[in-house]
Amino acid sequence: MPAPPISDSVTESAAPARIAPGPAVLFRGFARVGLSGFGGVLPWVRRLLVDTERWLTAEEFNVLLGLCQFLPGPNVINLAVAVGVRFCGWRGAVAAALGLMFGPFLVALLLGLLYARYGEIPAVQSLLYGVTLVGAGLIIATGLRMALNLKQRAVYLPFTLAAFVALVLLHWPLPVVMIGGAVLTVSLSWWRLSREARR
């Protein structure tokens, strides 16, 4: 099956005619994957949308994911909203997001209750201490992987380092680092893109 061109023919895909899911179907679909991911639900959502249910082609998925990664906030929830909106407006958005969050939300409440009850026990505390350190290590690994995938690394990696130093060593408030940093980096990338376009 040849992949359709990315930009223009987003609507006319090479896949056979697909039935657009309604809110109830969206809710059930996203509810199935909500609880499946440890350390990230995104790969499972992609499998649901592109492979299992074929609601989207791979190209359409990438376009929507681009929108969600462009905005701040939990990417995977943004993605559920975008898919929902696409198929049935705001009702679809609510259905997909609720489906995705419903199970994990209940599990979190349950774990929170268990923690309130047993959190004082020394064995539980030292167990959580070990899990915290592994969790921190997993996040650092994710960050390093993201750093390796940065585009035009030589230009932008210094800003990664600067943001890291400002937060960890200088204890600057995060909104200051993010907003102040973005003014600098986005001006730079805008300038570089304009210069490229003029060539």
Added chain:
Amino acid sequence: MSLLIDLFISFFLVAFVSFGGATAVIPEIYRIVVTEHAWMTAQTFTELFAIAQAAPGPNVLIVTLIGQYVAGWPGALATTLAMCLPMSMLVGILFKHWDRLQHWRGRAAIQLGVAPLAVGLVLASGVLIARSATPGWSGIVLVIVTVWFSLRTQLHPLWLILLGALFGLMELD
């Protein structure tokens, strides 16, 4: 009620700078709930983080657990909605125009410019969380081992979390 409103507003504002998802803003959430409002101790914060890591589902659940600890299930609802709503609404609005924005230079500029900062935020989150657990030498080694395994092998993260739990239990005298 005012506590719920406080929670909602705090996390609503955090949502706007959470490039890189909930993980990237963990230091800011820490500052709000531990340093500024003293809604919980540093130890409780790291323990809730550990639970969120070990639970299945989106990373944003750390926010749910914090809300619940501070104000029960209404608190959980308040923080989760506050974190998810602002950008969900923007997605709904931007969605219609996204095809056109694809070719706008500003979109590419924002995406290129924000990414390196998001990476810095995520790395800082990892380091600050590790530091807040006040690990000894063995703990620091565990963090490094986790990073190594995660980057160099295809090992499922769940095994590493299990390893962490075992390590923690062995630290217990």
